[in-house]
Amino acid sequence: MSGVRHLYLHLPFCSSRCGYCAFVVEVGGLDRRDDYADALLSELHLEGDVLGRLDTVYLGGGTPTLMRPRRLRRLLDAIRPRLAPGAEVTAEANPETVDGRQLEALVEAGVTRISLGVQSLQPHLLSALDRAATPDQARAAVACARAAGFASVSVDLLFGVPGQDPDDLHRDLEEVVGLRPDHVSWYELELKAGSALARCGVALPDEDAAADAYRTVVVGLEGAGYHWYETANFARRGHQCRHSLAYWGAADYLGLGVGAVSTVAGRRWRNAADLHAYVAALADGRAPRRSEEALDPDTARRERWMLGLRLDRPLALGWAGPPDHPEALPRLRELGLMEGGGAHEVRLSREGRFLQNAVLGELMEYA
Template structure:
């Protein structure tokens, strides 16, 4: 969860939504995101809404890891009251953070059980948790699998010790690959490894070694993200002081091309600019729910939700979040009703990043003209364009942000 929250209108104390947001509920895909904000240490590049034990010490037991699952269950029950009696089986559940697996496995299973009890879990639902490699072992993974989790995402980031050190990642090189085998042995159907490229001091060969290690582990999904230096992080401060160089855009583009070549050669197909899977079944359906504007409830401090064109966000600090629930009121701090134009623009921003692209019918006249120029420049696929869709080519994926800016005009 990003650290900054937008401005917005107040939320009723009971969390109730406008009638128009509830119209059609259940006809659209529905998922749950559960934010677990705890981390053992703070990574130097991360600006997510996370807290270490030291940072929470002054907040008392209300914000402790020991009581966190109970707080989440309380919000899940609040969600059921807000959304009413609509038949709403959950198609995807995603536990992110932070490090969800810093909590006991029984706590993660308890949260999932509450979602199942209140809403039901759809047949064939995708149920994912993120995990740090050093925070799980075979027994922990077996307990998660028995409790209903069927997908797991490990934060590998790099196979090179000096890159991990700069990122303040503390797992042992080789441990993420071992985790993939342990997850498979526990019965997990789908496994992802997250990688980061463009870290200061990383070479092309370092990046190739990380890709080779990830591919060799045999996950059915790989995410590869360029390192973004966020203001306010330790990494940003080190770069500002001149301790570390800023990696330029050309290096990021070269690393992306290296990733595409290595992953496609190994049987992984891109389906979103930063995500590759060996099969369509291996795609992250929870993220696709975000990218296609479906409905989801975000539970936990700082979590964002979206239902029927209304978006809201929770208090960021675990203590404030827990206090609201203890007082039987919503932890949501603000919300916004998205105008049709904003929803149209968001569809273009998100769907263009997908392999299926976005319908040309979403584009305004200026955007349609920009799409024609992008087509002429080789940034959009001609065959898809002829079928009425804007789909990025490989060069287009390298310039995705610029293409999107032009198309939303």
């Protein structure tokens, strides 16, 4: 076995919890960052045997940049001997937590790709989302990232935010394109159970408004030269996110850190979601698992469909296996929602990509 080629590290610290966020996040607790880095290194040591040469590493959060370059460098120094030549190393960053010097330090530590959580450049939307950064801080972070010399600069945006009207969206589009990132992830805001927004019962835009907003984003970014390579992801040539592509292609990955998920050789496990429990287990030399299961063939087949159809490239039926309702395929082709490949491969047509959930609902038992 050549080993797992994709590594995710979860860095959970945040200064506050944004109203829409339900990720595994540790608010405050900054005095625990060194203990946490020690625990991550112990977990890398404990699980490292499954790793091959790493094509991609992703430092996600939480707010990885709250770890500061010194700790991130310590982690990356431990990973460096395992990197394949030309490996992609991404770090997520919140604009208000970085400056030029810190971003340069990340480049020196081996980070090749930065993903900045911009979300919007409209002050009233940033405030509706409880974001800490101002639009100016977001603009400055993109400029500093460019100057620091990352091979790829990406920004994350949201649509479907309560109070976001079409003019707001057009202004965000115009500004984002003007910032000239190499890559854009533009997600539809989801009301996640357990988030403050869900608890206060806020209403999201209705389905038609969300569909209009999605089309505006896709058409706007394509018009500016970005390739719509995945449901919510857009890239200039040569800047697709290789780590995410591996995930959508159902490749094995090892996830380290509190709450992290791993999928290796047909098994999936989740780590403890509590920081104290995670650190304590590793201090005892134990794996910090919360659950572990064998991925049954049906679940794995469904995941290949759900993830694979997000991409603009064809899904090979010999690899993915049949959908739950293969009889729907000819009808979806006739309707112009799926296309290509005869009996061997399929993909969503352009129109089908806008109706992805409905198409998946026809093909799979759950979507």
